[in-house]
Amino acid sequence: MTILVRQAELDMGVQEKGMAPEELKKVENGGFVVPGSNAFGNTFRDYNADTARKEIVKDLYRQSHIGHTYDFVKKMREKYGKMDRVEMSIWECCELLNDVVDDSDPDLDEPQIEHLLQTAEAIRKDYPNEDWLHLTALIHDLGKVLLLPSFGELPQWAVVGDTFPLGCAFDDSNVHPEFFKENPDYDNPAYNTKYGVYSEGCGLDNVLMSWGHDDYMYLVAKENKTTLPNAGLFIIRYHSFYALHKAGAYTHLMNEEDRENLKWLKVFNQYDLYSKSKVRIDVEKVKPYYESLIKKYFPEKLKW
Ligand SMILES: [Fe+2]
Numbered sequence: 001m002t003i004l005v006r007q008a009e010l011d012m013g014v015q016e017k018g019m020a021p022e023e024l025k026k027v028e029n030g031g032f033v034v035p036g037s038n039a040f041g042n043t044f045r046d047y048n049a050d051t052a053r054k055e056i057v058k059d060l061y062r063q064s065h066i067g068h069t070y071d072f073v074k075k076m077r078e079k080y081g082k083m084d085r086v087e088m089s090i091w092e093c094c095e096l097l098n099d100v101v102d103d104s105d106p107d108l109d110e111p112q113i114e115h116l117l118q119t120a121e122a123i124r125k126d127y128p129n130e131d132w133l134h135l136t137a138l139i140h141d142l143g144k145v146l147l148l149p150s151f152g153e154l155p156q157w158a159v160v161g162d163t164f165p166l167g168c169a170f171d172d173s174n175v176h177p178e179f180f181k182e183n184p185d186y187d188n189p190a191y192n193t194k195y196g197v198y199s200e201g202c203g204l205d206n207v208l209m210s211w212g213h214d215d216y217m218y219l220v221a222k223e224n225k226t227t228l229p230n231a232g233l234f235i236i237r238y239h240s241f242y243a244l245h246k247a248g249a250y251t252h253l254m255n256e257e258d259r260e261n262l263k264w265l266k267v268f269n270q271y272d273l274y275s276k277s278k279v280r281i282d283v284e285k286v287k288p289y290y291e292s293l294i295k296k297y298f299p300e301k302l303k304w
C-alpha cells in the first residue's frame, strides 16, 4: 500500500535514529494514509488559509501570547493542580468533551470524541502492540474540559493552541510570534534570554509551559498515579509544543530522556494531526477495548 506522506513530514516524524526498523516500516508501508486536506479542504495547519476560522484562530493566538506569563502559568498550575473539582472516570470525561469545539484548530470542526477515537484507532492499526499509545491517544485532549463551567470555564486562549515555554526567550518558530512583543515577560531580563531561568539540558519536566489542556491532563494523569510509561506522559504534556516537535526549537533545554520520548511524540503527532478527517468511528464497537486499557493504566475514578 502506498502511503502519501510528504517528504518533509516523513523527515519530521519517522526518520529518527534509534527508531526500531519495524516501527519505521509500519509508517512507510502501513495502512495509515495521510489525507491531503482537512475538514475545510485546506492543507493542515495552514494559518493563512482563507477560511472562516482564520480570524478566530489569529485572535486566539494574540490573546494567548499576551496572556501567558511566567506568573500566570505558575498560578494556574497551583490552582488546577489541587484536583479538587470533580471525580469521574476517563470514559466519563471522554463523553463530557462531546460539546467542546476547539477554536484554535484550523482543521477540525467535529466533536472532540470523534477526534480522540480517530487518532487512537489510526495508531492502533499501525502499532497494534503499543496499547499504552492507544490509550495515550484517547486521553491526550481530555484536558479541554477546562473550557466547561464545572472546570472554571477558562477562555479558549488558556486551554487550546500551540504551547511554548515561559521563563526564557520566545522562539520565532512559534506560530504568530509577533504577538509576543506585547507579553509583559518579553521585556523582563530575567525571562528574555535564551536560557532565562533554565540551564542547558535541564529537562523539559523542569520547564514551565504555557497553560492549557496539555499540561492539565499531564497533571491529572500524574496526580492520579497512572501507570502509563513516561513516553505517554511526555506525549500528553508536549503534543501542542509544535516549536519543539515540528521546528526543533528549544532543544537546548532537553535531557537524554526527553530526546528518547520525542521520537514517540513525533510518531503520535502524525496521527493527531492527520486523523482529523471525515472518518467515522463506531463508538460503541470500540468502547470495550478502551475500557480495558483504562482499567490497566488508571484507577476507576480520577480526581480532576
Ligand atoms: Fe491537543
Ligand SMILES: [Fe+2]
Pocket: 115, 140, 141, 272
Ligand atoms: Fe489532539
